[in-house]
Amino acid sequence: MAEAATQEQTAGDRPLVRFAGVAKRFGQITAVEEFTLDIGEGEFFALLGPSGCGKTTLLRMLAGFETPSAGSILLDGEDIVAVPPHRRPVNMMFQNYALFPHLSVAGNIAFGLRQERAGRAEIAERVAEMLALVRMPDFGRRRIDQLSGGQRQRVALARALIKRPRVLLLDEPMAALDKKLRAETQFELMELQRRLGTTFVIVTHDQDEAMTVADRIAVMDRGRLAQVAAPSEIYERPNSRWVADFIGEVTLLEGMLAEGAIETVLGRFRAAMPAGGRKRDTVWLALRPEKLHIAAQRPADGNLNAIPGTVFEIGYRGDMSIYKVRLADRSLMKVALANTSARGRASFGIDDVVWLSWPPEAGWVLTR
Amino acid sequence: MIQNQRAKRSWSARLVLLIPYLWLALFFLAPFLIVLKISLSQTAIAQPPYVPVLEWAAGWAGLKAFFAALSADNYAMLGSDWLYPVSYLKSLEVAALSTAILLAVGYPLAYGIARSPRRLQPVLVMLVILPFWTSFLIRVYAWINILQRDGLLNDVLLRLHIVDTPVAWLSSDTAIYIGMVYSYLPFMVLPLYAALEKMDESLLEAAADLGCPRGRAFWLVTLPLSLPGVAAGMLLCFIPIAGEFVIPDLLGGSQTVMIGQTLWMEFFANKDWPVASAIAVALLGLLLVPMLFYERMQQRSLEGGR
Numbered sequence: 001m002a003e004a005a006t007q008e009q010t011a012g013d014r015p016l017v018r019f020a021g022v023a024k025r026f027g028q029i030t031a032v033e034e035f036t037l038d039i040g041e042g043e044f045f046a047l048l049g050p051s052g053c054g055k056t057t058l059l060r061m062l063a064g065f066e067t068p069s070a071g072s073i074l075l076d077g078e079d080i081v082a083v084p085p086h087r088r089p090v091n092m093m094f095q096n097y098a099l100f101p102h103l104s105v106a107g108n109i110a111f112g113l114r115q116e117r118a119g120r121a122e123i124a125e126r127v128a129e130m131l132a133l134v135r136m137p138d139f140g141r142r143r144i145d146q147l148s149g150g151q152r153q154r155v156a157l158a159r160a161l162i163k164r165p166r167v168l169l170l171d172e173p174m175a176a177l178d179k180k181l182r183a184e185t186q187f188e189l190m191e192l193q194r195r196l197g198t199t200f201v202i203v204t205h206d207q208d209e210a211m212t213v214a215d216r217i218a219v220m221d222r223g224r225l226a227q228v229a230a231p232s233e234i235y236e237r238p239n240s241r242w243v244a245d246f247i248g249e250v251t252l253l254e255g256m257l258a259e260g261a262i263e264t265v266l267g268r269f270r271a272a273m274p275a276g277g278r279k280r281d282t283v284w285l286a287l288r289p290e291k292l293h294i295a296a297q298r299p300a301d302g303n304l305n306a307i308p309g310t311v312f313e314i315g316y317r318g319d320m321s322i323y324k325v326r327l328a329d330r331s332l333m334k335v336a337l338a339n340t341s342a343r344g345r346a347s348f349g350i351d352d353v354v355w356l357s358w359p360p361e362a363g364w365v366l367t368r
Numbered sequence: 369m370i371q372n373q374r375a376k377r378s379w380s381a382r383l384v385l386l387i388p389y390l391w392l393a394l395f396f397l398a399p400f401l402i403v404l405k406i407s408l409s410q411t412a413i414a415q416p417p418y419v420p421v422l423e424w425a426a427g428w429a430g431l432k433a434f435f436a437a438l439s440a441d442n443y444a445m446l447g448s449d450w451l452y453p454v455s456y457l458k459s460l461e462v463a464a465l466s467t468a469i470l471l472a473v474g475y476p477l478a479y480g481i482a483r484s485p486r487r488l489q490p491v492l493v494m495l496v497i498l499p500f501w502t503s504f505l506i507r508v509y510a511w512i513n514i515l516q517r518d519g520l521l522n523d524v525l526l527r528l529h530i531v532d533t534p535v536a537w538l539s540s541d542t543a544i545y546i547g548m549v550y551s552y553l554p555f556m557v558l559p560l561y562a563a564l565e566k567m568d569e570s571l572l573e574a575a576a577d578l579g580c581p582r583g584r585a586f587w588l589v590t591l592p593l594s595l596p597g598v599a600a601g602m603l604l605c606f607i608p609i610a611g612e613f614v615i616p617d618l619l620g621g622s623q624t625v626m627i628g629q630t631l632w633m634e635f636f637a638n639k640d641w642p643v644a645s646a647i648a649v650a651l652l653g654l655l656l657v658p659m660l661f662y663e664r665m666q667q668r669s670l671e672g673g674r
Binding site for chain 1: 568570571573574575576577578579580581582584588589592593
């Protein structure tokens with residue numbers, strides 16, 4: 001089980017892409033620093049981080065539009081830093097799509113093959129194949145300005161895929177789409193990636209998107225790699241307060257590590273010991289809102305951690321409600337409650353006294 | 369009440385739209401009709417120096433007599449005397465070659481400005497426009513100074529031992545082309561710059577990403593996307609150059625006569641207003657051809673070529 005997990009979470013023995021100690025500085029500004037990462041063959045990999053964290057710079061270095069200030073980038077074991085972009089076997093789907101306005105849809109898609117001086121018949125055949133792949137078979141003769149945002153996105157995808165790249169780079173591919181279309185496109189993209197088996201590297205600031213599409217996620221913070229793991233690992237077992245806070249909702253309780261528990265100003269809570277954690281270390285207990293239980297009375301089960309508080313604010317989201325509960329030290333703890341029946345079960349009102357409880361394994365102790 | 373207000377607003381909106389048409393009718397169409405009328409008249413020693421003159425006092429009969437007296441003889445004359453076709457052809461030749469040189473010089477210049485750092489661009493554009501601060505006539509006179517026998521250009525060439533004896537630059541076609549290219553360069557550079565400046569840099573990255581080297585990307589992406597700017601620049605240069613009078617008159621030799629000079633001669637030296645008017649109208653007709661061509665190209669790019 002543990003072995004299977006590690007297998008899934010690394011790029012394997014022979015990674016397709018390897019960033020080795022890569023740094024990029026623009027004058028005084030450092031965009032990427034000491035960046036080391038492997039991406040495996042056939043992976044759907046996401047670079048996730050807030051804007052300005054260096055994820056796009058990293059993608060552009062892989063495409064060849066930026067040269068690293070230090071370190072090397074390997075593709076199939078060969079350093080490609082000196083290879084100009086037009087000779088790299090990677091293709092990119094640009095954030096604004098960068099479609100050529102003076103060419104038709106077919107002209108755009110054929111552009112890459114024309115550079116290889118492919119034959120007329122082969123070009124026509126593969127363009128048709130790509131148009132079918134993105135489900136736009138009759139759009140070849142259309143002009144770019146006659147397409148909707150979603151259609152442009154598909155054309156950009158087809159154009160980037162026609163040369164059968166070793167790696168497809170996607171720079172915020174769904175940023176320009178509305179929410180509903182984005183969700184559909186995410187699943188289409190996953191299906192496409194599974195069918196083609198091509199390695200996809202996506203850059204996004206949208207954590208939901210990264211969690212949905214990617215096999216593995218690299219979370220970036222100010223030019224550095226914060227954590228790289230499968231989406232569930234990142235969510236359930238973040239390696240720092242920063243990652244825990246960036247991905248999803250979380251409440252952090254500061255305390256001191258004790259034997260099988262953490263001592264906080266609010267009381268002693270039982271939790272699994274973190275790897276490498278020593279007693280009396282300052283640690284933080286991370287609690288996800290959906291893992292907490294809310295009740296009017298203290299739970300009878302002595303195994304559960306429990307804490308009293310008063311309801312401060314209720315946010316109704318349709319599928320669930322988020323309760324903000326004020327604790328004894330006046331801090332707020334977020335609790336999510338699924339709205340399973342239309343009437344709602346015994347829900348709570350503002351200023352109600354409630355008990356929050358969770359089993360020891362629901363919390364996650366962070367050492368930094 | 370609301371209905372009324374809306375009606376009022378649309379009436380005032382229409383008035384605003386009317387102003388440019390009114391302007392064109394008053395200062396372009398009306399003068400053109402007058403010139404057209406004169407071009408169909410005959411020269412006469414009188415005040416004004418042509419007949420027929422419309423007599424409003426004679427009423428309907430006068431109007432009829434006036435139209436009966438109009439004739440296209442002047443236009444027939446333009447075709448019969450070799451002087452006119454030769455000047456027209458010379459004008460077209462000078463305009464075509466000057467425009468070609470302007471494009472060859474202006475495109476790299478505009479491209480360079482559009483690709484230079486953002487904060488530098490306004491300064492560079494300013495430098496292109498700067499000559500307009502001085503009178504056009506004075507700048508052409510300055511070129512006489514530079515190009516004359518003991519002028520600046522010969523001075524430099526002699527000092528550098530490139531030539532042994534002074535070259536006769538002035539009063540030649542070369543001088544005309546130097547003057548044309550110098551004077552009209554901003555008209556070529558500005559529309560080209562406008563077209564190149566708004567081009568999305570990521571298109572070139574996309575081209576490179578798809579396997580197109582930088583050099584080829586210019587021909588496949590940059591140039592096609594700048595064609596509207598090329599067309600606008602060429603039109604802005606070709607049309608005024610074809611009718612140019614000052615530059616060939618001051619810098620050119622007597623063997624080169626452009627249509628602007630012929631027109632001047634007919635009007636001021638021969639006092640032949642009708643022929644001068646006919647030359648002007650024919651020139652307008654001639655220049656309508658590239659204009660219509662440009663219009664059609666614009667239309668096509670709007671509708672989208674299939």
